[in-house]
Amino acid sequence: MPSTWRLGLMLTLLMACSMTLCMTVAGWAMKQNLSSIARAVVLDDLGEYAVLYNRNGLKEIKDVFAAGGHENDQAVRITSSDGRVLFEQIPVAVAGYRWPDNAAANLQASQTLLITVEHDRREQQLLAGCQVLNDGNILWFGRTDAEDRAYVEHIRDDLWLAGLVSTLFMLLPLWWFVRHVLRPVQDMMKSTRKLAEGSTDARLLAPNAVPELKAFATAFNAGLDRIDALTAELQSANDNLAHELRTPLARIRGNLESYHDHTENAAARDASARGMEEIDRAADLVQTILTTRAGEHKALKLHLETIDLRELLTHLHDLYKAAAEERGLMLSLDVPESRWVLLDRQRINQAVANLLDNAFAYTPRGGSVTLALSVNDDQTRILVRDTGPGLSPADLTCIWKRFTRGSAASANTPGMGLGLSLVRAIATAHGGQTGCQNRDEAGAEFWIDLPAGDPLSAANGV
Numbered sequence: 001m002p003s004t005w006r007l008g009l010m011l012t013l014l015m016a017c018s019m020t021l022c023m024t025v026a027g028w029a030m031k032q033n034l035s036s037i038a039r040a041v042v043l044d045d046l047g048e049y050a051v052l053y054n055r056n057g058l059k060e061i062k063d064v065f066a067a068g069g070h071e072n073d074q075a076v077r078i079t080s081s082d083g084r085v086l087f088e089q090i091p092v093a094v095a096g097y098r099w100p101d102n103a104a105a106n107l108q109a110s111q112t113l114l115i116t117v118e119h120d121r122r123e124q125q126l127l128a129g130c131q132v133l134n135d136g137n138i139l140w141f142g143r144t145d146a147e148d149r150a151y152v153e154h155i156r157d158d159l160w161l162a163g164l165v166s167t168l169f170m171l172l173p174l175w176w177f178v179r180h181v182l183r184p185v186q187d188m189m190k191s192t193r194k195l196a197e198g199s200t201d202a203r204l205l206a207p208n209a210v211p212e213l214k215a216f217a218t219a220f221n222a223g224l225d226r227i228d229a230l231t232a233e234l235q236s237a238n239d240n241l242a243h244e245l246r247t248p249l250a251r252i253r254g255n256l257e258s259y260h261d262h263t264e265n266a267a268a269r270d271a272s273a274r275g276m277e278e279i280d281r282a283a284d285l286v287q288t289i290l291t292t293r294a295g296e297h298k299a300l301k302l303h304l305e306t307i308d309l310r311e312l313l314t315h316l317h318d319l320y321k322a323a324a325e326e327r328g329l330m331l332s333l334d335v336p337e338s339r340w341v342l343l344d345r346q347r348i349n350q351a352v353a354n355l356l357d358n359a360f361a362y363t364p365r366g367g368s369v370t371l372a373l374s375v376n377d378d379q380t381r382i383l384v385r386d387t388g389p390g391l392s393p394a395d396l397t398c399i400w401k402r403f404t405r406g407s408a409a410s411a412n413t414p415g416m417g418l419g420l421s422l423v424r425a426i427a428t429a430h431g432g433q434t435g436c437q438n439r440d441e442a443g444a445e446f447w448i449d450l451p452a453g454d455p456l457s458a459a460n461g462v
Contacts, residue, residue, distance in 0.1 A: 007177065011170055019163035026159060027152060034148040039114060042129040046112060046141040049076060054134045058087055065089055073147055075126075077140045078133075086137060094144055097126040107132045117142070124149060184209035188217065195224075245286050253279045288418050291425065300429040302344040309373055309380065310338040312345065313352070317371055320356050328365035331356075334372035339380050341450055343430055348382075348448075351426040354419040355384040355446050362388040363443070379432075380450045387443040391436060400424045400434065423448065 052060045058078065065076050066089075077088030083101045097117045107113060109132045117126040128142040184206040194202035203224060204217040253276050260272040291300065317333040324331035352371070359369045367387040374381040391399065398404050400420050423446075424434045432450040439445050 007174055008171070011174055012167065015163065015167045015170055019160070019167075022163070023156060023159055027156060030152050030155060031148075034145070034151070038127050038143060038145060038148060042114065042127050042141060042143050043112060045074075045143075046129040046131050046139065049141060050131045050133060050139050053078070053139060062087075062089070073144045075140075075142045079138050079140065081136050081138065088140075093146065094126065094142060096120065096122070097128075097142070099128060099140060099142070100130075107138075109134060180208055180210050181213065184213050184217075188213075201228075241286075245283075249279050249283050249286075285418070288422055291422060300347070300425065302347060302429060304342050304344055306340050306342050307345050307348075308338050308340055309382070310335045312348065313371055313373055313382065316349065316352055316356070320353075320360075324360065324369060327360055327363075329360060329363055330368040332368065332370045334370055336373070337375065339373065339375045341380055343450065344426075347426045347429070351423045351448060352382060352384070354423050355382075355448075358419055358446070359384050359386040359388070362386065364388065367443075376452070378452055380452055382448045382450070383445060384447070385439060385443060385445045387441075390438045390442065391444050396436065396438075399436065420446075 049061050049064070052064060061076065061078075073091070073093050075088070075090040075094040077090065077099065078086045080086055096119055099117065100115055107130070112129055112131045114127065114129045117128055119126070124144045124146045126142050126144050128140060130138055130140050133139055188204045188206060191202045191204045203221045206213045206217040209217070256272045256275045256279070260269050260276070263269055263272070313335050314333065317331060321331050356369065356371065363369055363386045369387075370383070370385040372383040372385065374383060400423075404421075420434075427434045427448045427450070430450055432448060434446070434448050436444060436446045
């Protein structure tokens with residue numbers, strides 16, 4: 001789940017819990033306060049009606065009760081000491097409550113008693129108070145909590161509305177956070193992915209970010225600029241080094257070749273021939289290092305043409321078949337169909353040849369090497385499988401680095417650990433990638449993934 005939704009859900013949950021807690025506490029507090037007020041009202045009216053009755057009798061109670069407009073939620077009644085109703089004024093809203101008969105049996109004159117009465121079919125409760133009058137009769141006064149409940153519901157609705165409005169205001173910081181923090185971070189992540197893909201001109205962009213992210217982007221971009229400058233200097237130094245090395249190496253080789261051709265001394269001719277071989281190896285090493293570096297930085301110059309990989313791999317199979325037989329290996333070809341791909345024939349030949357040389361070097365006599373092609377709509381994969389000792393876990397992660405050899409290599413195994421790094425550089429220059437894994441049946445499998453070819457080109461043979 002994206003961070004925006006997580007933060008939004010967290011804030012919503014927090015507000016919901018806060019609102020629920022506030023509603024619970026506020027509802028409980030209001031009920032307690034209203035209950036206290038209701039008790040005070042009942043006791044106050046009960047005492048007032050008792051004074052009126054003791055002073056002027058029943059008539060004044062009737063007049064005062066009617067004049068007070070209590071016909072909605074209040075009731076008054078007078079009963080004898082044995083429970084007979086002498087007078088009662090009970091509105092419809094207060095009807096249906098069962099008034100106690102003997103609740104005031106032990107009360108003395110002027111004493112009061114409060115009782116809560118439930119209704120059979122309503123949620124509202126009746127708070128009834130009674131007092132013994134001077135003549136021994138009992139005065140009852142009751143009040144329902146309907147008005148209190150309505151007031152609490154009204155306040156609760158207002159609180160819910162206030163909570164919703166507060167939630168909307170709480171989302172404003174979320175909007176600010178998304179706009180000025182999360183979105184710039186996402187833009188930075190896109191830039192870093194471009195950097196990881198090899199786009200050295202990508203930079204972190206955060207125009208609307210918070211000052212801390214802007215400062216981070218500025219510092220990071222300054223570091224990238226410094227790296228680009230150092231890389232440019234290094235590439236320039238490499239170019240100069242290659243030029244400076246090639247020229248003296250070529251001159252030395254020319255001198256040795258001239259000496260070889262003009263001397264009659266067999267030992268001198270043999271020594272000069274070995275010297276020329278070493279110079280050729282040094283020149284190839286320099287060229288391999290420069291090619292690898294250029295490929296890793298996608299600066300390798302490619303001469304692209306549309307080529308049928310089936311034909312290219314078949315040619316390599318025929319070329320390496322004799323070498324495989326000399327090593328006691330069986331080289332097989334598994335290319336079920338043609339695939340036309342835009343690539344540099346010489347570079348891909350070089351990369352696949354390095355994979356074959358690597359397989360030949362590590363596969364013991366009697367083993368087999370397979371050159372295969374796998375195609376689908378999204379990619380084209382060139383594979384080289386062998387039945388050698390396989391790869392260790394450490395090999396799987398570092399074998400593609402320059403000057404790194406597999407753990408199964410020995411002093412007699414040829415190579416300096418540059419072959420696979422060159423393969424990866426050539427694949428990267430073509431917009432592809434490389435990989436390797438151990439095979440279940442023994443041995444290892446290396447591959448080069450290239451962008452998918454054009455089916456129309458394959459159909460037309462172009």
